[in-house]
Amino acid sequence: MAHAKSKKGQVPLRAGLFLAGIFGLGTLAAPAPLGADPLAVTTASGVSASLYGKVQFDGIWNDNPTATVAAPCGSLLALPFASGTSNQPETQLSSAWTRLGLNLSGPENDIAKISGKIEVDGWGGNQASPAPLLRFRYAWGNLDFGNGFSLLAGQADDLSNAIAPPNLDSFVLWFSGHIGFRRPQLRLTQELPAGDQAKLLIAVAAAQPNGTGDATTGDVAGVNSPIPDFQARVSYARPLWVENKNFVLGITGLYGQVRLYDDPQNDSIALDEKAGTVDLQLPLASMVNLTGQGFVGSNLGNYLANIGQCYVQTATIASSYDFNGWGGWAALSTQVTKKLAINLGAGLDKITNEGLASGTPTCNATEFLNATYMLAPGVKLGLEYHHDATDYADLGEFSVDGGQFSVTYFF
Numbered sequence: 001m002a003h004a005k006s007k008k009g010q011v012p013l014r015a016g017l018f019l020a021g022i023f024g025l026g027t028l029a030a031p032a033p034l035g036a037d038p039l040a041v042t043t044a045s046g047v048s049a050s051l052y053g054k055v056q057f058d059g060i061w062n063d064n065p066t067a068t069v070a071a072p073c074g075s076l077l078a079l080p081f082a083s084g085t086s087n088q089p090e091t092q093l094s095s096a097w098t099r100l101g102l103n104l105s106g107p108e109n110d111i112a113k114i115s116g117k118i119e120v121d122g123w124g125g126n127q128a129s130p131a132p133l134l135r136f137r138y139a140w141g142n143l144d145f146g147n148g149f150s151l152l153a154g155q156a157d158d159l160s161n162a163i164a165p166p167n168l169d170s171f172v173l174w175f176s177g178h179i180g181f182r183r184p185q186l187r188l189t190q191e192l193p194a195g196d197q198a199k200l201l202i203a204v205a206a207a208q209p210n211g212t213g214d215a216t217t218g219d220v221a222g223v224n225s226p227i228p229d230f231q232a233r234v235s236y237a238r239p240l241w242v243e244n245k246n247f248v249l250g251i252t253g254l255y256g257q258v259r260l261y262d263d264p265q266n267d268s269i270a271l272d273e274k275a276g277t278v279d280l281q282l283p284l285a286s287m288v289n290l291t292g293q294g295f296v297g298s299n300l301g302n303y304l305a306n307i308g309q310c311y312v313q314t315a316t317i318a319s320s321y322d323f324n325g326w327g328g329w330a331a332l333s334t335q336v337t338k339k340l341a342i343n344l345g346a347g348l349d350k351i352t353n354e355g356l357a358s359g360t361p362t363c364n365a366t367e368f369l370n371a372t373y374m375l376a377p378g379v380k381l382g383l384e385y386h387h388d389a390t391d392y393a394d395l396g397e398f399s400v401d402g403g404q405f406s407v408t409y410f411f
Contacts, residue, residue: 046107
């Protein structure tokens with residue numbers, strides 16, 4: 001039987017997994033000394049793996065119900081309530097955003113530099129209970145062939161998900177201007193020089209289509225879509241007036257299809273799932289950054305845009321039609337001291353269709369202000385105020401004011 005090699009600073013695979021079970025997956029009572037090398041193992045095949053992660057507690061209080069009361073730690077939409085019945089607060093407590101991951105590298109060879117990532121968290125289901133289930137966030141491998149060309153295969157971020165807003169709410173302004181998630185994909189990337197200290201990054205991907213997952217129409221998520229989702233991104237990066245920080249401008253395109261069925265064995269129609277996005281990272285000073293993203297597109301519920309709506313359902317599937325809309329977000333981040341950071345931002349997701357059914361969300365906006373503080377090495381506290389406002393066809397606007405507190409222990 002093959003055995004793991006033991007190198008200086010590394011441990012055999014079996015011993016490494018045993019130690020990970022004791023120190024990495026157990027309690028916080030005896031964490032590894034901060035500043036030490038991460039726990040690493042090397043398999044007999046020459047693949048090295050280093051452990052990382054975080055233990056995170058989130059507590060949210062909202063003065064009115066949100067769309068995520070059954071899945072704690074986030075506020076996607078302000079829910080409608082009957083006239084005169086506002087001020088119905090809710091409390092959400094969760095550790096579901098705790099994460100555990102492995103960074104992989106090797107083995108060394110003459111063809112490509114090999115790397116990978118496996119990461120899980122507690123959002124596999126059952127989040128509202130004290131025993132959430134695990135899910136894969138990332139599971140990908142990457143081949144770097146040199147000269148800036150690489151091939152990635154596995155579950156990774158959508159190309160539109162290159163940056164995320166700096167809010168504490170775990171839903172990162174989804175349904176409020178941010179577009180993109182993670183999904184299995186095959187991706188090609190080419191990095192090119194573009195002048196003095198500048199670079200151009202070009203990426204294309206064929207990604208898993210989600211479908212609508214609507215049992216009433218016979219559509220099975222990710223199965224009945226006729227083609228993969230195609231994504232493409234071009235980004236330009238270069239330093240401007242702030243030393244050692246890049247200005248980044250990215251443009252992303254997306255095309256896929258959402259297939260709808262009258263019956264699994266009968267006629268169907270396919271609606272286009274499409275978007276164009278732009279994102280920006282602009283350092284204003286050594287400790288001040290401006291970030292943002294904007295999109296326009298149709299049927300983007302699977303990418304957590306268009307307020308999560310995939311298509312306009314009518315009396316018959318054959319007459320269903322597109323949800324069209326636009327959105328975006330912007331945030332200003334300031335590193336006040338080495339330990340204290342403050343973030344201010346807002347996002348908006350707007351549906352442009354008219355004549356929608358009563359109760360359909362047509363506009364969703366979020367504003368947030370937060371501060372994070374490094375209490376000790378590896379331990380971060382966070383405090384955030386957020387305001388969510390959601391417009392519904394024929395019902396008007398409903399709003400939520402709330403706060404969030406987080407404690408995160410990184411390892």
